[in-house]
Amino acid sequence: MKTRILCVEDEELLLGDIAEELSDEGFETLTATNGKQAIEILKQQSVDLILCDIMMPLVDGPTTMKLVRERLPQHNEVPFIFLTAKATREDILAGKKLGVDDYLTKPIDYDLLLATIRTRLNQVDRIRETNEERLKRIYRSLKDQHPNHKPLSISLIANMEKYILPIERALGELGCLVEFVHESHLAHRKDITEQNDLCFLVYSKQVHFYLNSLIKAGKENGGGRIVLLCKDSVDQSLKDALLELGIGYTIDYPYPPVEIFKIILKTAQGN
Structure with missing residues (x-):
């Protein structure tokens, strides 16, 4: 890029x-x-x-x-x-x-x-590399302090796995349980956000409709959290609606690893 x-x-x-x-x-x-x-x-x-x-x-x-x-x-x-x-x-x-x-x-x-x-x-x-390493060390230290705590389960949802492969590899290195889900499966796995600790969704038309259905239902994000990976075309009103509902987080392209690791750390700490 x-x-x-x-x-x-x-x-x-x-x-x-x-x-x-x-x-x-x-x-x-x-x-x-x-x-x-x-x-x-x-x-x-x-x-x-x-x-x-x-x-x-x-x-x-x-x-x-x-x-x-x-x-x-x-x-x-x-x-x-x-x-x-x-x-x-x-x-x-x-x-x-x-x-x-x-x-x-x-x-x-x-x-x-x-x-x-x-x-x-x-x-x-x-600076970004230093911050990434610092957050990784904190997360690994947290895992060492709680060795019996189960690893975070994370789903990555996009129309092509290659778009999020760097994120998938980084989360795997942290010891997270990572699953790639094609966006076309959202219609059949509507509870995916409740079955995982975190769900990263790359914005697309299909993801837009899925999130709008959650917003219209006024549904909060159950046991999981949504992280919307936003491309330049994402409408600000959709971001605002997600945040107001408490559904999760948004991260703008090019999806800085530091921001991703911050969310991982917050989730691991139960925040």
Whole structure:
């Protein structure tokens, strides 16, 4: 899967040049010409890094970052890099206080741009790997403290097993009892969420209808919990309805292992 970068820049020629450069380097690029467009994109799409001009019409760079950090928590770990024609000491201090990760000045030095992007992405990867290992150690310690406690039973529901194979392997390594179920079997196994400690469902039309039937019935999730693995196309109202009913959790694509392990740990602790 390609790394996805959102570039927000009101100079359309420069925006095109940056997008082309990133594409040549193997990145997938989303573009917006102002902060308002960027916010709308981020409501629907997951990204790995955000490049954002400071001075823009409608919504400027600092306001865009503030709105992303406050209102779109799914992007909390996404590196944010400001692009600016002038980076005074005051500008840099203001940005740092808001939480910006880096600054790049115009005219753009593309070698520096690419080096900065790769550095920030590598930092995020290292943090995620560290957090994953920490959560795994906590879970294994919990199992050691309660050796007679049965392993968690988990079902993974999707239309193709390959989409969730990394999750399946990771859960297997933790000692969970993992079962793959094709989404077409949901109609015949409506109690699957009550027969397992956790059910991970990859969003699809069939899964959507299944979850809507639970929502309409006002059914809480019995003995199991649902974790909806959300692609970019998942409607926010469905997420909200699931959470309000207490049915379970939602995790946005690309399904960060850290978020999955947090849920595993909570379930193992009985939370």
